[in-house]
Amino acid sequence: MSKKKEISEIPERMEGEREDANERQTITHGYYSSRPKTFDTMLGGYTQVHDADIQESSQLLQSIFKQSNGKLGSSNCLELGCGVGRVTKHLLSRYFDHIDINDLLEDYCQQTRSLFEDDEEKIDQSFVCSIGALELNSFPKYDVIWAQWVLGYLDGDDLVKLLRKLKVTLKKNGLVIIKDNCVANGQEPEFDPDDQYYVRSGEQFYDIAHRAGFTVVKDQRSKLKQIVRELLPIRIFILAVK
Ligand SMILES: C[S@@+](CC[C@H](N)C(=O)[O-])C[C@H]1O[C@@H](n2cnc3c(N)ncnc32)[C@H](O)[C@@H]1O
Secondary structure (H helix, E strand, C coil): CCCCCCHHHCCCCCCCCCCCHHHHHHHHHHHHHCCCCCHHHHCCCCHHHHHHHHHHHHHHHHHHHHHCCCCCCCCEEEEECCCCCHHHHHHHHHHCCEEEEEECCHHHHHHHHHCCCCCCCCEEEEEECCHHHCCCCCCCCEEEEEEECCHHHCCHHHHHHHHHHHHCCEEEEEEEEEEEECECCCCCCEEECCCCEEECEHHHHHHHHHHCCEEEEEEEECCHHHHCCCCCCEEEEEEEEC
């Protein structure tokens, strides 16, 4: 009789996934740099979900600010994998005074910054590197760290290391917000060899969060799949330091 695998036993290395993180990044870099710098590229060809995505995330931010009764600040945000600034401009800039941005591609960080020429204070630092190589100051700076469709570029162990690094940069009551594709619990993870993106299950996200010293304070299913049925299920996890 087969035995239910413990989460930590589920192999994270997938067919077509390069073992070496640098090799994976080279493929990811090539994938994005050979495509137009558009929302369509950021959304895998489903540009029609942009407005609903922003609206849903905006409602979520409003509700967590309200629930926090003023404890969650709105001065500094860090966005991982900012791409062409789709979320930076249309969501985060409406809620935070200053945003630090990160992306693997320098062009993307530049394009994102260029969206704020009339508000130069909005974008503070740009970190052009893999999320796995981020070097952040360890003083608490961020109220919110936003990671949308980017954490699948790291394997599980590297993601735990990243979250541990992020933990010390969060202010008291600060939150990490993850919006990502998610396979159903117990279902095989998915992997896209074209850009080396790994789609985890909710169980795997919980396990990674706990290993890094976070607790999942909110887990919301996105409505975007109701707009485009071919999309994978999308979930939003809000993590607070344990
Ligand atoms: C699917 S796009 C999402 C962009 C943006 N979050 C959005 O929702 O519009 C993924 C982004 O992650 C960036 N990326 C890929 N690998 C990365 C890595 N290892 N570290 C940081 N950014 C990465 C890509 O360059 C791309 O901009």
